[in-house]
Amino acid sequence: MEAHFAPTPALDQALEEKGEAGLLRESRALDDLGTRMTFVLQPQPLGLGHAVWCAREQVGDEPFAVLLPDDMVLDETPCLQQMVTAHSEVGGNLVAVEDVPCEHTSRYGIVDPGNGEVLGETGTLVTVKGLVEKPEPAAAPSTLSVIGRYILQPCVFELLDLKERGAGGEIQLTDALAGMIGDMPFHGLRFSGRRFDCGGKIGYLRANLAYAHDRNDLRDAVAALCKAFT
Structure with missing residues (x-):
């Protein structure tokens, strides 16, 4: 991944010499993006919570976003942009959510929703009163799943630092988020767009x-x- 976004001056020069203006623009756009990236390696596959914890020094004391690349959302307004707008309304922790078939709850973190939903500027906001990681259908509190978009408060690192193991023997981000419920606002955003797993x-x-x-x-x-x- 780091090599993919590394500057490629030799390639840029070759494209320029061949008059490939369109490809050159695309290559230089990636070069520019790469210069603004910092890479942190997760030394062991100990779960999403551990992966997020590994970036704690880079995040510092600011709210931050987590995007999982195996979840793609196609819409005129990017999902994260919708979430930033919603977060400015409600603060706290915010996750993107969508309904999944009942038989698929064991694949996702599932929201235990509060009573009622509020229409925000970019979508419907759901109060989160609980989170369960990959429950079997019979034990799921709803069919409302968390997808790979989060805006989180930095205090989540304090819970991740405990390195408690959850589902699959991994350090689960869902468990850390569940531990923050009640301490600050926590909402799910029913986003606009088509999501692809x-x-x-x-x-x-x-x-x-x-x-x-x-x-x-x-x-x-x-x-x-x-x-x-x-």
Whole structure:
């Protein structure tokens, strides 16, 4: 990942010499993005909570966002931008949520919602009164799942620092967040947009097709390609 975003002066020079202006712009945009990134390695696969904890020194004492790359949300307004707007209204901790089929609750962190929902500027806000990591359908408090977008307060690191093990023997971010409920506002945002779970092959393929179809320069070619396989 770090190498992918590292500057590539030799490639940029070759593209410039060949007159590939469009590709050169894309390459330099990645170069610019890479210079603003800091990479922190998780030394052991001990769970999402541990991965977030590893970045504690980089985060400091400010609210911060967590984005999981296997969750993609396609919308004119990026999901995180919607959340930033909502967070300015309610503060505290905020997670993106959506309903999932009952039989899929064991794949996600599931929200125990409070009474009532409030329409915010960018979507419906749900009060979170509890969180359960990957419950079986019979034990799930709802079908409202947390997807991979969070805006969190830095005090979550104090709970993650305890390194308590949860589901799967891992340090779960969901468990740390559950420990903060009642201490500060905690909401879920029913965001606008289409979410793709890229953790499986079909979901990953579906996301690629949807994003390609959303681009003017690829839409017709992708439609023709799909038609060829029907």
